[in-house]
Every structure is written in structure tokens, then in C-alpha cells.
Amino acid sequence: MIFxxxxxxSGPGGSATAIQCxxxxxxxxxxxxxxFPRSHPGETLHPxxxxxxxxxxxxxxxxxxxxxxxxxxxxxxxxxxxxxxxxQKDSEVWFGFQAWRADFDHILLNQARxxxxxxxxxxxxxxxxxxxxxxxxxxxxxxIRASKLVDxxxxxxxxxxxxxxxxxxxxxxLIAYYGYxxxxxxxxxxxxxxxxxxxxxxxxxxxxxxxxxxxxLTFDEHIEKNWLPPEFQDLKVEQKMRAKLETLPxxxxxxxxxxxxxxxxxxxxxxxxxxxxxxLEQNQLHQAALKAVRYPDVMFHQDANGEMLLLRLIQLxxxxxxxxxx
Numbered sequence: 001m002i003f004x005x006x007x008x009x010s011g012p013g014g015s016a017t018a019i020q021c022x023x024x025x026x027x028x029x030x031x032x033x034x035x036f037p038r039s040h041p042g043e044t045l046h047p048x049x050x051x052x053x054x055x056x057x058x059x060x061x062x063x064x065x066x067x068x069x070x071x072x073x074x075x076x077x078x079x080x081x082x083x084x085x086x087x088q089k090d091s092e093v094w095f096g097f098q099a100w101r102a103d104f105d106h107i108l109l110n111q112a113r114x115x116x117x118x119x120x121x122x123x124x125x126x127x128x129x130x131x132x133x134x135x136x137x138x139x140x141x142x143x144i145r146a147s148k149l150v151d152x153x154x155x156x157x158x159x160x161x162x163x164x165x166x167x168x169x170x171x172x173x174l175i176a177y178y179g180y181x182x183x184x185x186x187x188x189x190x191x192x193x194x195x196x197x198x199x200x201x202x203x204x205x206x207x208x209x210x211x212x213x214x215x216x217l218t219f220d221e222h223i224e225k226n227w228l229p230p231e232f233q234d235l236k237v238e239q240k241m242r243a244k245l246e247t248l249p250x251x252x253x254x255x256x257x258x259x260x261x262x263x264x265x266x267x268x269x270x271x272x273x274x275x276x277x278x279x280l281e282q283n284q285l286h287q288a289a290l291k292a293v294r295y296p297d298v299m300f301h302q303d304a305n306g307e308m309l310l311l312r313l314i315q316l317x318x319x320x321x322x323x324x325x326x
Contacts (some may be wrong), residue, residue: 003027003118003146006137006313008125008159011040014152015108022115029144030112031137032121037102041178041215041244043207044192047086047094057115061107062099068206069095074193081192098192098207120144128162155244176244177223178215183235185212204229211238 005021007014021028053059071093072085081208086094113119120141128149129136137144151159160167185206192205200218207213214229227241 001027001145002134003029003144004146004148005029006031006135006146007152008031008137008150009152009154010036010121010154010157011154012108012110013154014150015105015112016056017150017152018112018117019108019115021118022112028112028116029118029120029146030109031123031125031139031144032109032119033048033124034104035122036109038105039239040101040105041213041242042101043098043104043213044205045097045099047096049097056108056111058107061111062097062104065099065103065107067100067103067169068098068208070098070191073093073191075085076193076195078196081193081195098205100208121195124287125158128159165270174217174219175222176215176217177227177241178213179228179241180207181212181214181228181232181235182210182236182238183212184210185231185235187211187231188212202229204231 004026004124005018005028007021007028007030010018010030014030014032015068018030050059053062072083072161073096074081075084079165086096088094109119119260120139122140124140126140127138129138133147135146135149137146137149149233150160151157153159157167159165188204188206192203194201195205199220200216202217203215212232212235214232215228216223218228225241228235228237
């Protein structure tokens with residue numbers, strides 16, 4: 001069987017992509033290396049995500065999951081702390097989510113499965129082959145074939161590594177340290193907070209009853225082993241400190257439209273496309289990419305000259321690199 005789309009990675013980005021593709025009638029297989037549930041940071045979601053949750057068909061499941069809600073964030077960037085409310089429309093106050101990732105990711109993956117997406121989990125994708133417009137991915141469960149592939153593996157850079165493509169970094173090396181503490185911190189029960197300092201910033205949030213998360217990004221690249229935000233000093237450490245690379249990478253995009261293979265290379269501030277005996281103008285491709293981001297409900301875009309078929313960038317659940325750069 002040849003699928004329409006192979007997706008590597010079933011985090012929110014991968015599962016959302018699978019759902020959107022399945023809604024377009026495509027045959028999709030999603031490959032995830034780890035078994036669920038899994039521990040993963042990144043719980044806080046802006047209320048602007050609700051229309052996307054409805055579009056993905058998971059709004060009711062997320063609203064009924066019991067996630068903590070908050071009206072805004074405390075911000076201490078310059079001067080005294082200020083509460084930045086999300087706002088409201090008429091009498092409806094907007095609330096963000098503290099979506100526990102093990103539960104949130106499971107909701108999205110189940111939705112993809114219910115739409116007919118084939119889930120291979122746990123399953124390791126080991127190598128990539130391309131032949132006559134067909135992509136073959138060798139996995140721990142056999143060879144999977146499709147006409148298109150989406151790399152949603154995040155920082156693993158699976159596709160870039162397979163193609164030996166360079167990953168160009170456009171920010172200094174930044175390390176985000178994070179951890180979890182248990183207990184009671186009334187100061188943080190109302191809303192999360194982000195506090196700036198001369199050498200970085202600290203984020204603190206209540207993510208579950210009696211469970212709080214902190215993240216510290218420092219330009220010094222190092223903090224003490226047992227460091228905690230001042231407000232969490234008296235709480236019990238639930239998970240020891242971990243570190244995550246937050247340097248901004250720029251990823252090439254590969255897509256195949258038989259009989260040609262295209263590599264889309266993001267180059268600030270626009271795009272360069274190298275195709276088979278074909279070089280498109282940067283501004284031409286830049287406009288196509290802009291349309292792809294702004295109109296994610298349509299999967300394909302053909303440029304004015306009919307020269308190529310551009311796989312639309314499916315807008316994910318949070319602001320990601322392509323929308324940020326454009």
C-alpha cells in the first residue's frame with residue numbers, strides 16, 4: 001500500500017497535520033518513536049488556539065479534559081509586574097489553558113486515529129529512499145511508502161539528517177532549563193508569570209493541582225544544579241532540572257510532486273526553491289509561502305505561471321518557525 005502522506009512525529013504538530021490531511025481525504029500514516037503517555041514540557045496555550053481546536057475536531061475533548069484555565073499572564077519585563085489579560089468579547093472572557101501534555105497529545109492522536117490515520121507507535125524511522133516520486137521510509141515495522149513526507153520530529157531534525165541538509169542557526173546558542181515542583185504556591189495559582197532579568201527570563205505556572213512548572217532561559221548558558229525560582233524555594237522538587245536547546249534553527253522543507261523533487265530552503269527574509277533544472281524567483285516563492293500560511297485549509301497552491309505545485313504549510317497549533325519568519 002502506498003500512502004499519500006507519511007508523518008514523522010506525533011506531537012501536536014504531527015497529529016494536527018495528520019488530522020488536516022485526513023480531513024482532505026488523504027491516506028496518512030503517522031510514525032511515532034515513543035509510547036504514550038509521555039512526559040513533555042510546554043503546557044501553556046493561548047486562548048487563540050480554540051478556533052484551531054474546533055477545526056481539528058478536538059475542542060470538546062480539550063474543554064472536558066479538566067485542564068486549568070487562566071485569564072492572562074503576569075509580566076515583569078520593565079518596571080513593576082503587570083497583569084496582561086487575554087481580553088474578552090462582549091461578556092465572554094478569554095481563558096488560556098494549562099494543557100498537561102501527556103493528555104493533550106493523547107487527545108490529538110486519538111482524533112487522528114478516529115479519522116483513519118494509521119498510527120505506528122512505538123516505531124523507529126531509520127532511513128529514507130526516494131525513487132520516481134515515491135518516498136520510502138524504512139522503519140522498525142517495515143518499509144512505508146508515500147508520495148509526500150512531513151517531518152514533525154521537532155528538534156530531532158529527522159529529515160534534514162537523512163538528506164544531509166545543513167541546519168542554519170539564526171540566534172546564539174540558548175539553553176532553557178526547566179523543572180516541576182509540588183506543593184502550594186498561592187502567588188502562582190491565579191495565572192502564570194514571566195519575569196525578565198539582566199541575563200534572561202523565568203517562566204512559572206501552575207499546571208495541575210499542587211504541581212507547578214518553571215522554565216529559566218539564561219544567556220549565561222549555565223545555572224546552579226539545584227536552582228529554583230524564589231517563589232518555589234519551599235516546594236518539593238517533583239522532577240529534577242532538565243535542559244532544552246532553544247536556538248532558532250531554519251529548516252529546509254522537502255516535498256515531492258511526481259516526477260520532480262523540490263527542496264525549499266528558507267533564506268531570510270524570503271525563500272529560495274531549487275528544483276529539477278528550475279530556479280524560481282525568491283519573491284515569487286515568498287508570496288506562495290505567505291499564502292500557504294494564511295490559508296491552511298487548502299492543501300496545494302499553484303503559482304501564477306503554473307510552474308510548480310507547492311505543498312501548503314499546514315498551520316500548527318502554536319506559532320512556529322515559518323509564521324515567525326514570515
